[in-house]
Amino acid sequence: MIKGIYEAHLxxxxxxxxxxxxxxxxxxxxxxxxxxxFFWIEKGKSWLGLWETDKVETPYHxxxxxxxxxxxxxxLLNAKxxxxxxxxxxxxxxxxxxxxxxxxxxxxxQSHAALxxxxxxxxxxxxxTPLKIDEEIDFKMMEFRDWNNKN
Numbered sequence: 001m002i003k004g005i006y007e008a009h010l011x012x013x014x015x016x017x018x019x020x021x022x023x024x025x026x027x028x029x030x031x032x033x034x035x036x037x038f039f040w041i042e043k044g045k046s047w048l049g050l051w052e053t054d055k056v057e058t059p060y061h062x063x064x065x066x067x068x069x070x071x072x073x074x075x076l077l078n079a080k081x082x083x084x085x086x087x088x089x090x091x092x093x094x095x096x097x098x099x100x101x102x103x104x105x106x107x108x109x110q111s112h113a114a115l116x117x118x119x120x121x122x123x124x125x126x127x128x129t130p131l132k133i134d135e136e137i138d139f140k141m142m143e144f145r146d147w148n149n150k151n
Contacts, residue, residue, distance in 0.1 A: 007038075008067055009049040010123045011056040018050050021120050024086045041069065056121045068114070068126040076102050077144075079115055079127050091116050094141055104131065104147040106139050113144050 012018040015037055023029065027039035030047050038047045048067065058064060071079065080090050080101070090098035093116035101115040105128075114128040131147075139147075 005046060007047050007049055009036075009051060010065060010067060010119070010121075011053045011058065012050045012119070012121050012123075013052070013056050014120075015050060015052040017120055018052075022048070022050070025088075056123075060122060060124060062124070065122070066124040066126070068128045071127045071129055073113065073129045073131075076113055076115065076127050076129050083117055088117050091118055096141075096143065100143045102127075102144040104139075104142050104144055106137055106141060108138065109134050109136050111135075111137050111139075111147075113147070 019029065019032065019037055022039050027041065027048065028043065030038040030040045030043075035051065037050045039050070040047050060066075075082070080098070083090060090101055092098065093101065093114075094103065096103045098115075102113045103115070105112045105114055110133055111131045112128050113131055114126050116124060116126050119125055
């Protein structure tokens with residue numbers, strides 16, 4: 001029955017500024033409205049809704065105001081430079097400084113590599129790729145380069 005997640009939503013202060021930011025990340029504009037603007041993540045399969053609202057003042061928590069974009073490992077490894085070319089900085093996450101990212105998340109029995117950044121409104125954005133699925137693992141969160149050396 002369920003095939004995937006079709007849409008996710010984030011609050012923004014200024015729809016024009018946010019439209020420029022997400023366009024700069026390479027997302028295709030799907031709909032521009034007065035209350036909400038949508039960008040395709042994967043055309044016809046998933047999109048991101050941006051709502052201009054004062055709810056952008058809601059304090060950040062991982063369960064709120066967070067989107068993780070699935071990327072390929074090669075793209076993740078080049079993501080810092082790619083983001084910097086677009087004027088976006090990687091942020092500190094889980095105690096790991098930007099220069100230590102990507103990091104590997106041990107969500108046993110899965111492991112993922114990820115790095116983190118913010119949009120203009122402080123919404124948490126993540127690039128993530130699966131490394132191992134359904135494989136028993138036992139390690140602490142670490143830098144990708146350390147994980148890569150062990151694997």
